[in-house]
Amino acid sequence: MKLNRRHFIGTAAAASATLSAPMVMGASHGKPRVVVVGGGAGGATAARYIAKDSKGEVDVTLIEPTRRYYTCFFSNLYLGGIKTYDDLGHSYGTLASEYGINVVHDYAVGVDRDAKTVALAGGESVPYDKLILSPGIDFVEGSVPGWDITAQNAMPHAYKGGSQTELLKAQIMAMPQGGTYVMVAPPNPYRCPPGPYERISMVAHYLKANNPTAKIIIADPKEKFSKQGLFEEGWNSHYPGMITRIGPDFGGENTSVSVADMTVDIDGEVIKADVVNVIPGMMAGKIAHSAAVTDGNWAPVNAADMSTKADPDIYVLGDSSQQGDMPKSGFSANSQAKVCANAVRGALTGSKVFPARFSNTCWSLIDTNDGVKVGATYEATEEKIAKVNGFISQTGEDAGLRQATYEESEVWYTAITEDMFG
Structure with missing residues (x-):
């Protein structure tokens, strides 16, 4: 499967297409409120798609402590001298200015599921109707x-x-x-x-x-x-x-x-x-444990919408989730975020919810222009996100194909970071 930027963005847009409908939640306090914790491949994508596709019907708050986000994916290329550190950095400014997302630079330190609030390190408390957690990993x-x-x-x-x-x-x-x-x-x-x-x-x-x-x-x-x-x-x-x-x-x-x-x-x-x-053993980010939606290590979720098994109003994306067959990758988190955003927006506004479909590709660079990849497509079942089919680079491939694979990864990086940050 060859990926290009138009295909990546176009697939994302199709997956999140909406049909407008009257607001069905949040009447007691105006617009329904979505709080997203974590501004990476899962959280930033979910916040952007909910804000963009709801066209102002949903109040979206993104909580992320860093003002400039440096991707973990492609960071190995910085270690190898292929990329600069600045190549990895991205701003949240467009999410705020163009999509109206309330970007709060603080640490989320607790969740009160009964009151439906997120506590911040600075002392504030942020209310939500739906909470999306995408905090990445912490260490065992x-x-x-x-x-x-x-x-x-x-x-x-x-x-x-x-x-x-x-x-x-x-x-x-x-x-x-x-x-x-x-x-x-x-x-x-x-x-x-x-x-x-x-x-x-x-x-x-x-x-x-x-x-x-x-x-x-x-x-x-x-x-x-x-x-x-x-x-x-x-x-x-x-x-x-x-x-x-x-x-x-x-x-x-x-x-x-x-x-x-x-x-x-x-x-x-x-x-x-x-x-x-x-590189120690890993588990879900601390805020998922604070919200009591984990099994002690990871957060079990429903494949159809990424909602947690513990609380239908809390969703967990990406690395922190226990979802089935998908690997813990930036591509996976981005794919899960689009499914989640579509489901959350549907629950809050009555817009159409499309069947969940997921995909992932992991590229790796071995040496200059020597790129390899592995990937798959997935579907939601009652039990888990299940692999449908997959592909992987083969040993003995010629240099031209390996260079094309590396160049494809460059296209993907540009596309996913645009998809995340606008």
Whole structure:
């Protein structure tokens, strides 16, 4: 499946087409109120589509602490020197000025489901009729012995866009010649299944040009990973001898770190490292737990509209949701947001609700113009979001096809960020 910008935006528009109808909720306080927490691929998209397609019938508030959003997707290309940091940054100004969304830069710290309010760190309380949570991921405490969030400056995770990505890039650039970079890879399930391995590719791309005798070690608790054959083919071709992956058969699941010593212990073998990139186990963002809509890890949702199993007026998108077969990716969150926006708008205004359809593609760059991808289409069933069909790049593809795949990913990035931020 070849993607272009017009197809991406056009499909989004078709999925969210509306038929105007009288307002059916919110009469006691004027317009119905939607509050969206989290301004990433899920939250920003949902806020924009509800505001745009309701044509002023719904009051939309977007709560996001950062004034400039840096995407986690494509951040690996910044590490590899393919993109600049500014390439990843996006403003919320258009959502406010052109779509009338009330953008509140603050932290959401609690949800009162009975009163239907969201508490902010600044002390304010924001009422809602429908609440959409898209807070991304947080980390499971103790998932990597020796590491907690207070160690993220010494051993960055860089699995949330922004300053952590800058920090990891600076550490890689400061590595001594012949130094060692160690990644502690996360257990399933986690954000962006091919993400750690694209990161390895992009770190290797940088080191090959600037520090060619450096070594990369991956301590991996998983037996296999997304696009494994494609990545390993690429590593052997582009970075021979540089990358070593230690899987569970060789102790990769038994890993701990010492922040004070900058060491990684892999099943009893202690490795002194110059850069340690710890990507811990993951769970839903904290606000989903505060709203009591999770099972302790993720938020179970209904496939037809992304509403939570715990509360029909709260919806969870993207990484934080437990929805079935879709991977935790920016594309998935964006796709889920359009389905959710259509359903929420229908519930609040009586507009037509279309059957839920979802899609996802995950692109990865292995080396200059060597792009690969995996993706699928999905439908809503009673039990889950279920995969209908899928596709994946093949080993041995010619250079022209791999370059076209990378160029397709560039088109997608432009299209999704326009879809998110207007």
